[in-house]
Amino acid sequence: EAEVAQSPRYKITEKSQAVAFWCDPISGHATLYWYRQILGQGPELLVQFQDESVVDDSQLPKDRFSAERLKGVDSTLKIQPAELGDSAMYLCASSSGPAEGQETQYFGPGTRLLVL
C-alpha cells in the first residue's frame, strides 16, 4: 500500500539552530501539504504545493520557515533559526488533486520536533 514517507521521525534541537524535514508523497500525487500540529489541537496548514509551485503559504512564518519542492516530487521544510514555540508535530500529506473529488489527503507519520 502506497504511503507518505517522512524523516526524521524525531528531532531534538537547541533554539537558534537550523532543522530540516523531508517528505516523499505517494507516487503520482500532484499536491503536497505541510501541516503543523500542536499537542491537543488539529493540524494547521503551513504550505501547499501543486507540482513544484506554491499554491498557499499564507500561514508560513517566512522570516524563519522555508519550503521547497524542486522537481515536483519530494519536499523539504526548513526552520532557521528554531524557536522554543516551534516544538510541535510536523505532518506531510499528499493528494491526487486539485480537481473536485480528488481532495482526500493521506498523511505521513510526522516528525516530532522538540526545541530546547
Add this chain to the structure above:
Amino acid sequence: EDQVTQSPEALRLQEGESSSLNCSYTVSGLRGLFWYRQDPGKGPEFLFTLYSAGEEKEKERLKATLTKKESFLHITAPKPEDSATYLCARGGSQGNLIFGKGTKLSVKP
C-alpha cells in the same frame, strides 16, 4: 472565517456502549467533509469523505453522516482498539483542509 467545531472534546465509553461524535462547520465553499483517526504520536489516518447532505459511509463499527451544517461519526458497539482522537476537517476552496480540535475517545473494557 472557515471554522470547524467538534464536540465533545473527550468521550469515555464502556465497551459495547454506542455513541456519536459531532462536527459542525461553516458551509460556504465547502469541498468535502473529512474524518480522520489519529493515534498518539502518529499521523492522521483517513476514514471517510462526504460531499452531499444525506450522504452516509460506513467502515466496520463506524458510520459517518452529513447534514447541511453538521456531520456525525456514529460508533456502534465500540471496542478498546477504537480508542483514539477523531478529527473532522472541511475542505477549503483550494483543496486544503481546515481541522477541528478533535474528540479524544476512550473505550474501556
